[in-house]
Amino acid sequence: MTVREHVEHVLLVLGVGAELVCCLGVLAARDVFARIHYAMAATSVGPALIATAIVVHESVKAPGINALLVAAFLLVGSPVVATATARAAGARRLGRVEAGLEEVERG
Amino acid sequence: MNAWLIAATALLVGLVPLFVVALRAPRIDGVVALEAAATVVTLVLLCLAEGFARSAYTSTAITLAVVSFIGGLVFARVLERGP
Numbered sequence: 001m002t003v004r005e006h007v008e009h010v011l012l013v014l015g016v017g018a019e020l021v022c023c024l025g026v027l028a029a030r031d032v033f034a035r036i037h038y039a040m041a042a043t044s045v046g047p048a049l050i051a052t053a054i055v056v057h058e059s060v061k062a063p064g065i066n067a068l069l070v071a072a073f074l075l076v077g078s079p080v081v082a083t084a085t086a087r088a089a090g091a092r093r094l095g096r097v098e099a100g101l102e103e104v105e106r107g
Numbered sequence: 108m109n110a111w112l113i114a115a116t117a118l119l120v121g122l123v124p125l126f127v128v129a130l131r132a133p134r135i136d137g138v139v140a141l142e143a144a145a146t147v148v149t150l151v152l153l154c155l156a157e158g159f160a161r162s163a164y165t166s167t168a169i170t171l172a173v174v175s176f177i178g179g180l181v182f183a184r185v186l187e188r189g190p
Contacts (some may be wrong), residue, residue: 017119019150020117020121035140038143043143060159062162073172078142083181088187
């Protein structure tokens with residue numbers, strides 16, 4: 001086994017491990033904001049490591065470029081989705097609080 | 108079975124906790140689990156493309172990344188206003 005294959009396997013194991021930890025984190029988190037934190041970690045750390053492993057395996061050819069493209073898209077796009085989801089969660093929470101206050105005022 | 112196929116199988120195991128969250132947690136938490144699951148499946152497709160040595164398969168991963176991005180925004184928008 002060459003050094004290149006060792007590097008590739010280490011990156012792959014780290015990437016898969018990071019993804020699994022993030023998936024378990026989504027399950028273990030207590031509220032939606034903590035879950036968003038773990039989900040966004042899953043879109044940055046794991047894809048970057050796995051895309052790097054693919055580039056090490058393939059060099060800068062079509063599969064390597066495609067993998068980098070996917071990782072870059074996830075890295076750039078997921079904060080936008082996270083912000084939208086967090087805003088929706090905040091609005092839902094605020095809506096519940098306002099509904100509760102109205103109920104209290106009505107008696 | 109090479110390392111890439113083993114990695115894809117291990118990543119698929121990571122979907123189990125996300126399914127549990129999507130089934131049992133509130134709706135907005137389910138959307139977060141769905142977004143994480145889309146990322147995991149995208150990586151599974153990349154690993155399968157490498158494992159089967161078919162570079163054309165990576166186009167499905169690119170497509171899923173784009174579609175899940177749009178889907179996540181739509182779900183967030185709907186849940187912000189809806190029930």
